[in-house]
Amino acid sequence: MSLLEARNIKKSFGDTNILKDISLDVEQNEVVSILGPSGSGKTTFLRCLTMLETVDSGSISYCGEKAVSTEGGKCVYAPKNDLKRIKGYYGLVFQNFNLFPHYTVLKNLTDAPVTVQKRPEEEVTAEARELLRKIGLSEREDRYPHQLSGGQQQRAAIARALAMKPRILFFDEPTSALDPELTAEVLGLLKELAEEKMTMVVVTHEIAFAREISNRVIFMDGGYIVEQGTPSDVIDNPSTDRARAFLKKLQAQAEPGRQSLHPPVDDN
Amino acid sequence: MKKIYMIAVSVLLSIAAAVTALPAGAGASPADNGTFTVGFDAEFPPYGYKDDSGEYVGFDLDLAQEVCNRRGWVLAKQPIDWNSKDMELKTGSIDCIWNGFTINGRENDYTWSIPYVDNSQVVVVKAGSDIDELEDLKGKVVAVQADSSALAALTSEDAEEDDLALAASFADLQQVGDYNSAFLNLDSGAVDAICLDIGVASYEIESRKGFVMLDESISTEQYGIGFLKGNTELRDQVQETLLEMAADGTFMETAEKWGLSSSVCLDKDTVIQDDTSDPSKEEEPLWEKLLYIVKSLSEGLLSSLAIFFLTLLISMPLGLVVAAGRMSKSKLLSAIVSIYISVVRGTPLMLQLLVVFFGPYYLFGVRTTSAYRFIAVIIGFSLNYAAYFAEIYRSGIQAVPRGQYEAAEILGYSAPQRFFRIIFPQMVKNTLPSITNEVITLVKDTSLAFAVSYTEMFTIAKQVAAAEATIIPLFTAGVFYYIFNALVALAMNKIEHRMSYFR
Ligand SMILES: Nc1ncnc2c1ncn2[C@@H]1O[C@H](COP(=O)(O)OP(=O)(O)OP(=O)(O)O)[C@@H](O)[C@H]1O
Ligand SMILES: [Mg+2]
Numbered sequence: 001m002s003l004l005e006a007r008n009i010k011k012s013f014g015d016t017n018i019l020k021d022i023s024l025d026v027e028q029n030e031v032v033s034i035l036g037p038s039g040s041g042k043t044t045f046l047r048c049l050t051m052l053e054t055v056d057s058g059s060i061s062y063c064g065e066k067a068v069s070t071e072g073g074k075c076v077y078a079p080k081n082d083l084k085r086i087k088g089y090y091g092l093v094f095q096n097f098n099l100f101p102h103y104t105v106l107k108n109l110t111d112a113p114v115t116v117q118k119r120p121e122e123e124v125t126a127e128a129r130e131l132l133r134k135i136g137l138s139e140r141e142d143r144y145p146h147q148l149s150g151g152q153q154q155r156a157a158i159a160r161a162l163a164m165k166p167r168i169l170f171f172d173e174p175t176s177a178l179d180p181e182l183t184a185e186v187l188g189l190l191k192e193l194a195e196e197k198m199t200m201v202v203v204t205h206e207i208a209f210a211r212e213i214s215n216r217v218i219f220m221d222g223g224y225i226v227e228q229g230t231p232s233d234v235i236d237n238p239s240t241d242r243a244r245a246f247l248k249k250l251q252a253q254a255e256p257g258r259q260s261l262h263p264p265v266d267d268n
Numbered sequence: 269m270k271k272i273y274m275i276a277v278s279v280l281l282s283i284a285a286a287v288t289a290l291p292a293g294a295g296a297s298p299a300d301n302g303t304f305t306v307g308f309d310a311e312f313p314p315y316g317y318k319d320d321s322g323e324y325v326g327f328d329l330d331l332a333q334e335v336c337n338r339r340g341w342v343l344a345k346q347p348i349d350w351n352s353k354d355m356e357l358k359t360g361s362i363d364c365i366w367n368g369f370t371i372n373g374r375e376n377d378y379t380w381s382i383p384y385v386d387n388s389q390v391v392v393v394k395a396g397s398d399i400d401e402l403e404d405l406k407g408k409v410v411a412v413q414a415d416s417s418a419l420a421a422l423t424s425e426d427a428e429e430d431d432l433a434l435a436a437s438f439a440d441l442q443q444v445g446d447y448n449s450a451f452l453n454l455d456s457g458a459v460d461a462i463c464l465d466i467g468v469a470s471y472e473i474e475s476r477k478g479f480v481m482l483d484e485s486i487s488t489e490q491y492g493i494g495f496l497k498g499n500t501e502l503r504d505q506v507q508e509t510l511l512e513m514a515a516d517g518t519f520m521e522t523a524e525k526w527g528l529s530s531s532v533c534l535d536k537d538t539v540i541q542d543d544t545s546d547p548s549k550e551e552e553p554l555w556e557k558l559l560y561i562v563k564s565l566s567e568g569l570l571s572s573l574a575i576f577f578l579t580l581l582i583s584m585p586l587g588l589v590v591a592a593g594r595m596s597k598s599k600l601l602s603a604i605v606s607i608y609i610s611v612v613r614g615t616p617l618m619l620q621l622l623v624v625f626f627g628p629y630y631l632f633g634v635r636t637t638s639a640y641r642f643i644a645v646i647i648g649f650s651l652n653y654a655a656y657f658a659e660i661y662r663s664g665i666q667a668v669p670r671g672q673y674e675a676a677e678i679l680g681y682s683a684p685q686r687f688f689r690i691i692f693p694q695m696v697k698n699t700l701p702s703i704t705n706e707v708i709t710l711v712k713d714t715s716l717a718f719a720v721s722y723t724e725m726f727t728i729a730k731q732v733a734a735a736e737a738t739i740i741p742l743f744t745a746g747v748f749y750y751i752f753n754a755l756v757a758l759a760m761n762k763i764e765h766r767m768s769y770f771r
Contacts, residue, residue: 052674084680092678098671102693102770112679115689146771164679 001064003028003168003199004049004090008070009058011041011048018044019055020223026168029197033210035234036220037246042203045220046172049201050092051083062089063167088117091161093171097153099145105132105156106141109163117164124163131159135189151182155189162193169193171202207250211235219243298363298502303342306332307362310347311446311734314471314526315368318731322564327526328366331384334518335509347731349721350415355626356721357496360635364506365494368465370417372489373426379497381507383490384519386533388466389418391482392473394454399461402484406437408460411450414443418463421487431486448734451476465489467531474527476737490533510534561741564732565748568725572714572752575645575724579710582650587657594662605658612655618719621648625720645717649710656706664699665691697767704760711753725749 004026011019018041026032036042047053049060051067054077059069067078067086077083099108109128113119132138135155137148145153154174161169174190175183187209193200194213204210210217210231217234219227219242227234227243238244298304308316308328316326324345336343348356348365354377356362368387371380391410393399399408412419421427422435435441442459444450451472453459463486464472473479493510495503513519514534523532593605612620625644628634636644668691676686715726723731729745 050678052677087678087680094671094675096671098669098675100672100675100690102697111689112681115685116680116682144770160679 002026003030003063004201005059005061006049007059009045009048009060010056011044011053012056018223019048022058022220022223022225024049024201024218024225026199026201028167029199030215031194031199031213032201032216032218033214033231034201034203034218034220035205035207035210035246035250036218040220041223042220043172046092046170046201046203050090050170051087052092062086065089088164089167091164091166091169093154093158093161093169093174095173096177097145097150097157099153099157099160101145104142104144105137105148108145108156108160112160113163128159128163131162132156134192135159149182150178151185154178154182154186158186158189158193168199168201171200171204173203173205176205205250207235207247219246221246298341302340303344304332304336304339305344305346305361305363306366307346307348307353307356307364308367309350309353310731311448312368312468313735314467314528316345316347316366317735318564318728319735320560322560322567327522327528328368330522330525331510331513331519332366334513334522335506338509338512339505347721347723347727349718352622352626352721355629357494359626359629361637361641363495363502368467368491369494370420370489371492371494372417373420373424374494377497378494379499379503380495381493381503381510382534383492384510384514384534385467385491385528385531386488387417387491387531388488389421389463389486390466390469391461391463391484391486392454392469392479393461393482394457395478395480397460399482401482402434402486405434405461407439409440409442409458410435410438411442411444411453411459411462413447413450413464414445417465417489418486419443421489422463428487434486446730446734447472448730448737448739451479451737452739454479467528470527472737557736557738558740558744561732561736561744564728565725565741565744568723568728569748569752571717571722571724572726574642575649575714575717575722576710578646579649579653580707582646583653583657586650586654587661590654590658591661591665594658595665609655609658612652613659617648617652617713618716620652621645621716621719624648624651641720641722644720645722648720649713649717653706653710657703660699660702660706661695664695664702667698668694697770700760700764700767704757704764707756707760708753711756712749715749 002025004024006022006024009019009022010017022041022045024032034042034045044053048055055068055075057070057073057075060067065078065082065086067083069076078086099105100111103111106125106128109131110121110124113124113128114121129138129141132141135158137152137156137159140148140152145156148156154177158169158174171190175186178186183206187206190200190202190209191213202210202214212231214231216228217231218225219234219238219240221242226240227238233239234243235247238247306329308324308326310316310318310324312326314326315328316324319325324347329343329345332345333343335341346356346362348362353365357365357378365378368385370387371383391399391402391405399405412422419441422431422441427435442453444453447462447464447468450459450462450464454462455476455478462469466481466485469481473481493503493506495506510519511534513522519534520529520532523529590605590609593601594609596602596605621644624647625636625641628636628640672690672694673686676690681689714724717724718727718730721727725745725748729741732741733739
């Protein structure tokens with residue numbers, strides 16, 4: 001049984017079809033990276049999977065429990081109580097962290113487990129401190145989010161998601177709001193999680209990182225999954241022109257590209 | 269949480285309904301509940317005004333007290349806004365108007381007692397001015413009190429030809445709110461003369477220095493007690509006792525006490541001509557006067573504080589309910605709430621207070637009482653401020669980034685948890701500066717309760733100013749408001765500081 005089974009997801013905003021027909025299964029302990037050009041629908045796809053957005057048709061189940069199904073062209077969501085339980089199976093880490101500004105770092109981690117999951121506060125606090133130790137923020141548990149660097153904020157946001165003990169964790173470009181020097185610390189944490197066999201789906205533009213941690217890489221474009229396979233298949237030997245062009249552009253940006261933003265003065 | 273607010277609101281409304289309903293039918297006649305409520309303009313000495321000890325006193329109130337003593341009634345003295353006197357009478361919040369109330373020109377508007385004072389309208393000018401007779405008023409600026417007998421004598425349809433011509437010869441006929449401001453105007457030269465009742469003129473000339481009365485008078489007129497048209501039963505009772513008092517000399521004694529023996533006209537045979545002996549005190553030292561002013565205002569301040577805190581207590585949570593309605597997914601609810609907000613924001617608060625106070629009678633025929641006055645003030649203020657707070661809350665909520673809702677949603681918070689744990693604290697922080705503004709405005713707005721004759725600090729300041737013939741009380745009231753607001757600002761500053769731990 002797959003942890004996540006998404007079949008034939010379709011989603012449009014008004015007249016524009018964003019997701020045309022996307023299916024994705026994720027197994028326990030699998031790390032899946034999603035690549036694709038801007039506007040290809042990666043965020044929309046994650047938002048549909050995490051039910052921040054409703055799908056137009058298709059089906060989604062977590063751990064064998066149906067959250068959405070489509071029968072006879074009609075899309076039906078599970079009853080409220082079932083959905084509430086299913087939502088407990090996954091977590092989402094946002095591009096811009098979205099920590100709660102009025103809570104301390106520790107409280108950001110403990111509030112939902114205590115008030116939503118109704119777990120005992122001492123136990124939750126102890127676990128949260130352990131998580132903070134792991135991400136290197138023990139010293140900062142009483143700080144407020146605005147007192148942290150971007151990288152620290154994103155690590156705290158990841159810890160907040162982990163404190164809920166999800167079975168699968170989604171990341172939407174977790175490092176794209178960060179300076180390059182802060183990116184590494186967050187990617188390092190993701191790598192650790194991958195080594196601990198956390199099941200993850202990561203939308204990212206960091207190719208080297210995707211190659212290193214993923215079991216599977218997916219290339220999305222124009223509302224479809226264009227290619228998928230092992231990192232070496234998709235990244236090193238893409239079979240479609242679109243993937244090739246996209247990867248080439250990304251690599252160009254990643255390596256000497258940065259300098260090309262500032263052309264030498266003597267060109268003028 | 270929402271439930272609590274709903275309960276609070278409905279409790280308030282039912283209290284209002286209960287108070288309104290209780291004396292229904294009883295307010296009509298004092299015989300039913302034994303209370304005789306006299307409506308009077310508390311800025312009209314010597315007939316009815318606030319004296320140095322803060323009591324409402326005067327010739328008319330003394331007469332009313334004696335009538336009540338003899339009849340075994342309890343006297344309730346109700347100072348009213350003169351412009352609202354008819355509404356007060358019709359709604360039953362007062363039983364009669366007894367206040368140097370001129371019959372002439374209003375013969376058919378009330379059920380009248382026999383006249384007990386015959387009064388003339390005279391002209392007061394600054395001592396040593398070049399105005400000696402009526403003719404000299406040509407081209408001058410003349411002041412009268414709004415809706416006063418002098419105004420009627422000079423401009424109403426029933427006015428004498430001579431008087432109309434006289435009024436036409438003035439450069440301007442200015443209406444002022446009360447005699448205190450009229451005399452301040454005259455003193456400062458903003459007006460050249462004041463037309464007013466002879467009784468008031470004598471009193472004012474006595475207590476102020478440097479004014480004189482012209483020998484020529486404009487008109488003669490009579491005072492009576494005005495009852496609701498058709499209420500002859502109560503009129504007859506009061507009048508019978510008044511005649512009794514005239515017969516046994518009590519009436520004349522009272523008139524002498526107030527220096528009105530030359531104007532009263534009941535039982536003229538027994539009139540003893542003597543100098544108008546002023547019953548009032550000798551000059552008191554300034555600090556005693558100040559002490560009295562501060563003491564009077566402090567009492568009024570309690571009423572202002574009551575309005576302030578009750579309004580905040582009700583309107584701040586009520587505003588949340590209104591904001592919820594405004595942002596509701598139901599188009600109908602949202603539209604209704606929008607209309608409510610725009611009406612409240614688009615009309616003067618003073619008008620809203622009048623509607624809440626007089627509305628029950630004029631819209632639904634429900635008679636109200638004096639006790640409803642305070643409730644009306646609180647309802648009016650709360651409804652008004654709830655609308656403003658609702659708009660502030662709404663913008664504060666909308667300023668919270670979408671990501672906060674989504675993060676809370678992903679973490680599984682229920683909708684109420686999401687609002688009260690995550691959004692609300694951020695909203696409060698976003699809106700604190702606007703809320704501070706609103707609270708400071710409320711401090712000053714409490715003075716608008718005078719519109720329905722609720723005696724808060726500013727009303728008392730005006731009354732004391734009129735009685736003492738000085739503007740010190742108004743100035744002192746200003747100082748009080750300023751201190752009140754300084755404290756409010758300090759408190760809000762503290763709260764803002766306490767909220768600065770996050771961004
Ligand atoms: N709520 C919305 N309403 C209308 N259009 C939307 C909405 N959200 C996204 N879109 C459109 O859907 C398309 C896909 O957007 P999406 O954010 O999923 O792309 P993406 O692959 O995540 O891109 P990027 O790499 O820039 O983050 C875009 O053209 C976007 O304009
Ligand atoms: Mg995106």
